[in-house]
Amino acid sequence: MARLDPRNKSRYWHAPGLPGMDMLHADFTTHDYAPHVHDSFVVAATEIGGSEFKSRGRTDIAHQQALLVFNPAEPHSGRMGGSERWRYRSFYLAEPGIQAVLAALGIDRPRYFTSNVVRDPELVARFLELHRALDGEPDPLLHRELFVRSFGALFQRHGQAQQRVPGAPSADLRVLAPVLELMRDGHAERLTLEQMAAAADLTPFQLIGVFNRSIGLTPHTYLTQLRLRAALRRLQRGQSVVEAALASGFYDQSALNKHFKRTFGMTPLQYVQAGAG
Numbered sequence: 001m002a003r004l005d006p007r008n009k010s011r012y013w014h015a016p017g018l019p020g021m022d023m024l025h026a027d028f029t030t031h032d033y034a035p036h037v038h039d040s041f042v043v044a045a046t047e048i049g050g051s052e053f054k055s056r057g058r059t060d061i062a063h064q065q066a067l068l069v070f071n072p073a074e075p076h077s078g079r080m081g082g083s084e085r086w087r088y089r090s091f092y093l094a095e096p097g098i099q100a101v102l103a104a105l106g107i108d109r110p111r112y113f114t115s116n117v118v119r120d121p122e123l124v125a126r127f128l129e130l131h132r133a134l135d136g137e138p139d140p141l142l143h144r145e146l147f148v149r150s151f152g153a154l155f156q157r158h159g160q161a162q163q164r165v166p167g168a169p170s171a172d173l174r175v176l177a178p179v180l181e182l183m184r185d186g187h188a189e190r191l192t193l194e195q196m197a198a199a200a201d202l203t204p205f206q207l208i209g210v211f212n213r214s215i216g217l218t219p220h221t222y223l224t225q226l227r228l229r230a231a232l233r234r235l236q237r238g239q240s241v242v243e244a245a246l247a248s249g250f251y252d253q254s255a256l257n258k259h260f261k262r263t264f265g266m267t268p269l270q271y272v273q274a275g276a277g
Contacts, residue, residue, distance in 0.1 A: 012266045017140045018147055020097030023131065026265055027087040033078040034262040035221050039229065041098055043154070044068040044090035045127045052081035055116050056216075062086065067118040067127060067154070075216035076116070089131040093151070101155055104148045111159025118158050126150040172214035175200050179207070183219075187226040188249040193219060223249075224259055231256055231268070241268045 007029045015021040022040070028051070035054075050063040055076035062068050062078070068090075070076055080086060093101070102108060130146040133139070178199045183191065196219055197207040211219050227249040234244035245256035245268075260268050 010266050010270070012264075012270050015091075015134050015143075016138060017143055018097065018100075018134070020094040020100065021147075022092040022094075023134060024090045024092070024265060025088075025131070025135065026090070027085070028080065028265075029085050030080060031086075031265065032080070032262065033076075033265065034259075035075055035077040035217055036228075036263040037073050037075050037217070037225055038070065038092060039072055040092040040094045041072050042068070042070040042090060042092055043127060043151075044088050045124050045131065046086065046088045047128065048087040049083035049085040051078050051083065051086040053078035053116070060117055062088065065119060065121050065124065067120065067124055069113045069116055069118050069154070069158075071113055074116075089128060091127070091131070101148070101151045105152050105155060107161070109161045111155045111161060113159055115158075118154070120157065123150065123154055123157070126153065172210050175202070175210060176214060179219075183223050183226055187223060187230055188247060191223065225263075228256075228259060228263055231260070232271070235268060235272055241272070244268070 008027065008031055010024060010026040010028075012022065012024050015023055027048075033053075044062065045067055046062050046064045048064075050061055052059055053062060053068065053076055054060075055070065055074065061082060098110060102110065126146070127150050130143075130150045133146055134143055179196050182196060182199045193204045193207065197204045200207065200210075202210065208218060211217060211222065215222060217225070230248040231244045231250070234247060235241070239247070241256065242253040245253045248256070250256040250259070257267055260266070260271075264271070
């Protein structure tokens with residue numbers, strides 16, 4: 001396994017035969033996840049130990065009797081706490097994978113999860129079985145069956161159909177719209193807090209408050225997430241790590257490595273190797 005540091009191990013790969021799903025098997029003793037979001041729907045099952053995580057303004061515990069579930073674009077962070085070790089298996093289900101689950105269930109409306117902790121030991125066992133199967137011998141029929149069975153049960157039992165995912169007040173989103181556009185278009189530039197605030201006719205202090213209230217991240221953290229997504233796209237297109245770092249707005253390869261590991265639990269090189277494999 002590739003090492004994040006001498007005490008941590010992790011392995012990341014793309015699920016064979018299941019478009020839109022990536023996998024992580026991690027064994028951590030020291031790792032802290034900085035506040036971040038994923039474009040994908042995230043499910044994590046703990047094998048040993050646990051950790052603390054923060055989402056929606058509250059702190060909870062990852063443990064062996066429950067799944068961790070994060071909706072796409074839902075801010076969260078985590079750190080070792082209450083346990084000296086956290087070994088877990090996680091799934092990152094992008095839009096094609098989400099649509100595959102909905103099609104298998106015969107529904108067309110995405111599911112939203114109102115809790116990040118799903119206390120369902122039977123489902124924990126199903127997801128661990130699926131993850132281990134996808135880490136083993138090729139068997140497309142078995143993989144597809146376990147995939148539909150586990151994610152289908154999760155969506156049916158614990159997901160809620162909603163026309164609109166709960167989130168920020170619409171007034172805040174309208175205020176932030178020009179700032180978000182500036183950040184998306186100029187993520188590779190050296191944007192200042194004053195530039196971003198001026199785009200919304202706010203003071204820098206007001207901008208930070210609206211970001212925290214509506215998105216759950218600071219402007220700096222949100223911009224870093226945009227840069228990480230840009231780096232991911234460049235890595236997927238075959239750019240080197242250093243090229244992807246500089247073109248996405250990071251000062252150098254070291255800065256990309258640092259933020260990549262703190263957000264995704266792996267290095268950019270691990271991500272590239274997973275794609276090549």
